[in-house]
Amino acid sequence: QVQLVESGGGLVQAGGSLRLSCAASGRTFSSSAMGWFRQAPGKEREFVAAVSWSGGITNYADSVKGRFIISRDNAKNTVYLQMNSLKPEDTAVYYCATDHFPTYNGSPFRYWGQGTQVTVSS
Numbered sequence: 194q195v196q197l198v199e200s201g202g203g204l205v206q207a208g209g210s211l212r213l214s215c216a217a218s219g220r221t222f223s224s225s226a227m228g229w230f231r232q233a234p235g236k237e238r239e240f241v242a243a244v245s246w247s248g249g250i251t252n253y254a255d256s257v258k259g260r261f262i263i264s265r266d267n268a269k270n271t272v273y274l275q276m277n278s279l280k281p282e283d284t285a286v287y288y289c290a291t292d293h294f295p296t297y298n299g300s301p302f303r304y305w306g307q308g309t310q311v312t313v314s315s
Contacts, residue, residue, distance in 0.1 A: 195219040195304040197289050202309030205279055209313075213274040215289030215306055223267040226297040229274045231285035231311075241287070242274060243297035250296055257283075279313045286310050 201213040215227070228243040242263040243252045251263055262275040272289060287309050290302035 195221070195291060197291065197304060197306035199287065199289050199306045199309040202287060202311045204312045204314065207279060207281055207313055207315050209279050210275070210277045211279065211311060213276065213287055213289075213309060213311070215272045215274075217270045217272070217289075217291060219270075221293055222270045222291070224293075224295060225291045226294055227263075227265060227272040228290045228297055228302055229263060229272075229287060230290060231283075231287045232308075233282075233285040236285075238288070244272065245297070246295040252297055276311070279311075281313045281315045284311060284313050 196218040197215055199215045201211060205211050224246050226243055226245055229241040230238050231241050232238040240254050241257055242261055244263045244265050248265050260278045265272040289306045291304050292302045
């Protein structure tokens with residue numbers, strides 16, 4: 194069974210930074226792609242970023258490209274999302290997700306964390 198626990202959310206002013214973490218349990222973490230998604234109030238959940246099993250391939254939504262960096266530490270079973278130059282429109286609940294495929298290709302993830310709130314004030 195895969196379990197994901199996010200942390201690192203909070204309140205930050207526009208232009209600031211936050212780093213989210215997602216700790217995963219399960220023996221297949223190091224061979225699985227990981228993703229970050231977000232959902233703002235009244236909006237559908239949207240893709241933010243993904244990283245391949247080795248960390249060698251990353252994907253980003255256009256809205257965060259150049260500001261956010263996804264990375265992973267397989268020794269710690271943890272994936273990170275470094276968020277810089279935050280904007281009020283980045284305010285959302287951020288979720289990490291995974292599944293048993295090595296590289297993200299748009300396929301839906303089956304395993305999700307509970308989410309962590311990020312609020313960016315103007």
